[in-house]
Amino acid sequence: MPPWVVGRWLALVMVVCAGAESVPRITFQRGDLSRSVNVFSRSDIQHYDRLLLSADKGALYVGTRDHILQFSMKDPGNIQLTREISWASKPDQIENCKSKARKEAECLNFIRILLFYNDTHLYACGTNAFSPNCIYVDLNTFSLLANQKNETVTVDGKGQSPFDPQHTHTGVMVDGELYTGTMNNFMGNEPIILRSLGARPALKTDASLGWLHSDASFAGSFYIQDGAGRVYFFFEETGKEFDFFDKVTVSRVARVCKGDVGGDKVLQKKWTTFLKAQLVCNHMDNVPFNVIRHVAVMSPDDPQNTIFYGVFRSQWQVGGSSSSAVCSFRLRDIESVFSGNYKEQNKESSKWTRYTGPVSSPRPGSCSAGKFSDTDLNFMKDHFLMDEKVPPVGRVPLLIQQSVSYTQIAIDSVQGLSGPYTVMYLGTDGGSVHKAVIVKGDPESSHLIEELKLLTEPVQTLLLEPTKRMLYVGSRDGLLQVPLVNCSVYRSCFECILARDPYCAWNVPTQECQMVPWTLENRDHWLQDIEKGNPNSTCLSPNMRGRSPRPGHHPDNPPTRVANYSQAYNSIVELQCPRLSSSATYSWRHLGQLVETQVVTPGGSLVVIVRSDTLGPYECWANEKGFSYKAAQYWIKDPSGVGVSHRWHLQPGQ
Structure with a gap:
């Protein structure tokens, strides 16, 4: 069956199986007085792509095109630019880039890595006119680190930042060492997972062994400290193990170990712990949302309860329409797959099958102490792909959208009256942000609380600041600050309950919809129903003192x-x-x-x-x-x- 026929069939299955699409209950347009948004933009600054919060939450650092900005977070209702650094490509670099058939707009310096190197310095990498390099930023003076000759200290950014600003990238700093996933060459066909900086030798994936397909695209990376220390990379690539389709895309999670030091003779300066597995985000095993776009993590400091949330789209679209899904994956399920069977490729037939031979101890690819034998390392050169797939929590997506393409996700844990709830913020390619709550006890049910139409271009990045209850949205033309809580817009008990917003509850004594306090002293004075959102059984409960009257008798009913x-x-x-x-x-x-x-x-x-x-x-x-x-x-x-x-x-x- 030709691939395009398969694609149309799968897309049709998607529409049939996924059921009715969830739609946001309320939509707010930018400028609506009932949903405040603060905006920072400047005509000479574009592409607010990298957002980084200081440890004390007092400052927000933003990497843009040709600039690094610092904003004060002391006033949570205001975006105040306090300091900035101009870091542009040199004219001769731009001309050299243009001579290679690149447009001038591409031949600028797009910041792609912005992380804390230590308590006193930032580490930043940029595309730099298709010649990536990196610098250190002194946080005290907010200036580029210079040597004794007053020359800016630069680091070759190859393998740390992509050459092309259109290529995806990810990075995480761990104890002064940088773990990155990006494209390693000008042509954009050599993906790499690299560990650099620090005192130890750099380690990388081996391109000649096919550990990563040439079209790999990265969606996120995370460090999990669980004794051994592991770094996880999320990406999508063509699945070479599928020989019955032409270029089927699959989503992956890869793992490398912090303690990896590379091999002595075999896999010198290469990872000896690189493993990867397929992520599954399907509906009833029929609908393939097989392209991962972005990932967020919940509870990274608690490995037993760590969950990754990813936004996916389908490789197969009909009529140019978009479709998206949100799936979550437990860390322990990922680790279970990495502890399972390997795949291996038959050298003669090129088919991938389950490896059934003996496995040495310590297990090849595991985060065990010490070095592996040359025999184990030769085994790892060919057995880097796991046989089993990582299923989503509940075996189904948390949310499916048939006409929306999600680009970004941010996660918050909110304490409601009946326990914690997970709230997802989802950026779209149409410039909106969807706010959704995962309903307890129903793995397929996510309630879309609201939609904020903020931009006319795609949402580039999202950053959550839960202590100040703020969401920061980065886009091509500006930085937006959106309050997470908007309870006052619901003017009656009935509206407050129908919203099903875990941040909000009805305060019976004051007759107002208010933010649930961090510490709730008297639960009897508050009403909330996230699971069902039924105002008849909540607001009109005969057991509730001070309950709201029937609608029509109350001045604060929905406006007529x-x-x-x-x-x-x-x-x-x-x-x-x-x-x-x-x-x-x-x-x-x-x-x-x-x-x-x-x-x-x-x-x-x-x-x-x-x-x-x-x-x-x-x-x-x-x-x-x-x-x-x-x-x-x-x-x-x-x-x-x-x-x-x-x-x-x-x-x-x-």
């Missing part, structure tokens, strides 16, 4: 649009119904009865032709989770001034 119309007979009036929630269903009533004969537009507006039998009151009602509330109320009056004789009465909440 009210208007009167008096137009000539046979003219057309379009009555709009505000969509306060995309999770609600809407219906129109005229004189207290459901409207069945008039035209309702796809946007929910009611089209009324003014006649004697269409005069009178109209109401648009929303129903969400079994709770009804009025979204709009209109009155079409007789143009002759004669009153309407119809009598009507509608109970609130009907």
Whole structure:
């Protein structure tokens, strides 16, 4: 079967199996006064790609094109630039880059690594007109480190930063040693996982042994301290073990050990602990979201409970549409696969099969103390791929989107009234950020709380600062600061509960939707229902003292649009119904009865032709989770001034 046929079939399976797409309950446009956003932008600075928080959370460092910036974090509601460094490519480097058929916009210095080298210095690497190099930044003076001749101290950035700003990259600093995943050459067809800096010899993957496919693209890297010390790399590449398709992309996780010192004769200056395994992000084993885009980690300091969250897309798209999924992976499941069977390639048939031969002790590729024998190292040259695949938590994606392409993910753990909840912030290629909560007890259920439409270009990077309850969004043209908490926008108990936002709960004594305090003294005074979001059983509970009254009797119910119309007979009036929630269903009533004969537009507006039998009151009602509330109320009056004789009465909440 040709690959394009397989791709169309798989995409069709995706639509059938994935079910209804989750949509954000509420959407806020940038500039909406009910969802504040602070923005920093400057015409001479673009590509706010690298974000780094200081250890005391007092400063935010940003790597852009040709600049390194420092922002003060003392005022959480303000973005204040305090210091900056200009670090641009030299004119002769730019000209040399352009002579190699590169555009001038590519031949600048895009910051790709920005990490703490130690307590007093940053380490930064940039593409530098396709000639990557790295520098040290003195945090006290916020200047480039110079030698005794006042010359900037530079380090060859090959293997640390990509040459091409379009190529993906990742890096993590561990005790003064830099672990990176990037492209190692100008052409962009030699991926590498490299350990550099520090006193020990540099180690890298072996390109001649095919440890990484030439099209590998990196999505994240993390250091986990669990005694031995391990560094994990997440990436996607063409899966050479699949010989029945043409270029099937697979997502991978690779592991190297901090204690690796390379071989003496075999694998000199190469990794002796490099292993990789396939990550699976499918729906019911039928829908392949096989391209990993970005990864975030939860509880990295607790290896028994460490979970990685990744955003994936499908290799196969139909009609140019986008699709995305979020899958999570336990560290212990990854380690279980790395402790399992190896794969090996038959030299004659080139087929990959499970290795069934003997395995020495200590196990080749393990993070054991000491060096491996030459026999073990020769074994590792060909047995770097694991046979089993790493399944997602719950065996299914946490979230599937059929018309959205996610680019970034950030994770927060929020203490709700009934325990901790995981909240995901998901950047899209359309410039939006989705906020979603993982519902407990349902591995397939993630509730999309809201969508923030912030940009007209893709979200480049996300950084969460949970102690100040802020999300930082990096893009091509600016840096945005978005508060994580927005409880005051929900003006009634019913709205507060329907939002299902674990940051927010209804304070019964004050009759306000407020942020759940860090330390909650009296739980009886607070209402929250993240699992079901049912206001009828929460706000109206007979056991709840000070419970909210029925909607319609409370001044802080969802706002109702009210208007009167008096137009000539046979003219057309379009009555709009505000969509306060995309999770609600809407219906129109005229004189207290459901409207069945008039035209309702796809946007929910009611089209009324003014006649004697269409005069009178109209109401648009929303129903969400079994709770009804009025979204709009209109009155079409007789143009002759004669009153309407119809009598009507509608109970609130009907």
